Amino acid sequence: QKNSCVLPEDLKNFYLMTDGFQMTWSVKTDDTPMPLGSMVINSVSKLCRLGGSSMYTLPSAPTLADLEDDTDEEGNGDKPEKPHFDSRSLIFELDPCNGNGKVCLVYKHAEPVVSPDTEIWFLDRALYWHFLTKTFTAYYRLLITHLGLPQWQYAFTSYGVSPQAKQWFNMYKPITINTALLSEEADSFVNKLDPNKVFKSKNKTPVLKRKPPSQPPGSQKSHTSMTSAKTSSLAGNSSRK
Numbered sequence: 001q002k003n004s005c006v007l008p009e010d011l012k013n014f015y016l017m018t019d020g021f022q023m024t025w026s027v028k029t030d031d032t033p034m035p036l037g038s039m040v041i042n043s044v045s046k047l048c049r050l051g052g053s054s055m056y057t058l059p060s061a062p063t064l065a066d067l068e069d070d071t072d073e074e075g076n077g078d079k080p081e082k083p084h085f086d087s088r089s090l091i092f093e094l095d096p097c098n099g100n101g102k103v104c105l106v107y108k109h110a111e112p113v114v115s116p117d118t119e120i121w122f123l124d125r126a127l128y129w130h131f132l133t134k135t136f137t138a139y140y141r142l143l144i145t146h147l148g149l150p151q152w153q154y155a156f157t158s159y160g161v162s163p164q165a166k167q168w169f170n171m172y173k174p175i176t177i178n179t180a181l182l183s184e185e186a187d188s189f190v191n192k193l194d195p196n197k198v199f200k201s202k203n204k205t206p207v208l209k210r211k212p213p214s215q216p217p218g219s220q221k222s223h224t225s226m227t228s229a230k231t232s233s234l235a236g237n238s239s240r241k
Contacts (some may be wrong), residue, residue, distance in 0.1 A: 003105055005090055008118045011136040019043045023148065036168065041140075041146035047092050050104065050123075051085035071150070083108055083121055083127045094139075097142045100151050101125055102131070102141070122153045130157045147172055 007015070014021075020043030020078045042048075044057040068096040083089040083106045090107035097103060109115035120139040122130040132153070133139040146152035148173060161169065 006116055008105075008116070008136060009119075011105070014041070014136065014140070016055075020046070025148070029158065036150065036198055037148035038098055039143050041143075042094055042099075047094070047105075050091040050093060050102070051089075056182075080119070080131050081108060095143075097153060098150070100127075101153060103153060105136070113183065122156065128157075132156055139161070 006012075021039065021041040023034055023037075023039045025037040026035050028034070083091055083104070085091070087110075091107045093102050094105050097102035101122055104121050104123055104239050106121050107115060107117075109117070118136075119134050120132045120136060122132050124130065130153070133142060140154065146155070149165065149168050151161045152169075154161045154165070155169075160166075
């Protein structure tokens with residue numbers, strides 16, 4: 001009522017079910033938990049409008065609307081028209097993104113009356129707009145799919161995520177960060193294992209064990225007869241004594 005606009009149906013149903021959403025998860029490094037993922041949807045009370053007022057109390061303080069440039073390129077071709085900080089658009093903050101930017105609910109046509117059509121846009125720290133989705137439901141799916149990883153919204157910008165955030169993506173969402181693979185065939189995601197190469201054993205030359213030389217059977221008999229003769233002679237000598 002304050003801003004003379006109506007929430008989109010999917011976002012309205014979301015707020016009827018729960019007043020906002022926040023979920024964080026951590027990873028353990030050296031037995032110490034470190035916060036990593038964060039998924040946030042502001043509550044209704046924190047659904048603040050951007051660009052409407054100055055952050056300073058001075059009467060001539062600049063506002064976001066002063067950043068508007070009429071020479072900015074509008075929607076050309078497949079690119080959607082960017083939001084405006086002035087009265088032409090209504091912008092509400094959905095997610096503060098831990099200071100890495102802002103995910104916003106945008107009513108792009110607010111004059112002469114507010115259009116019910118909304119879109120979800122990402123405002124980076126340099127105050128550039130990046131389109132995310134047309135509906136809140138689609139954005140909510142993106143949020144869950146990306147696990148709330150740090151700076152995941154920058155994957156939808158032309159300059160991408162930072163090298164540090166890319167390491168987390170490679171660990172938890174490797175296919176998401178390698179978007180070039182999505183245009184290839186589905187078989188490219190399958191590990192092709194060749195068992196002949198994996199279990200191939202090296203050809204080792206067998207070591208031949210040397211066997212003692214075999215004696216002919218005649219020599220064995222003569223040897224045994226000689227030993228028996230010696231033992232009988234020794235026995236005879238002992239009996240003579």
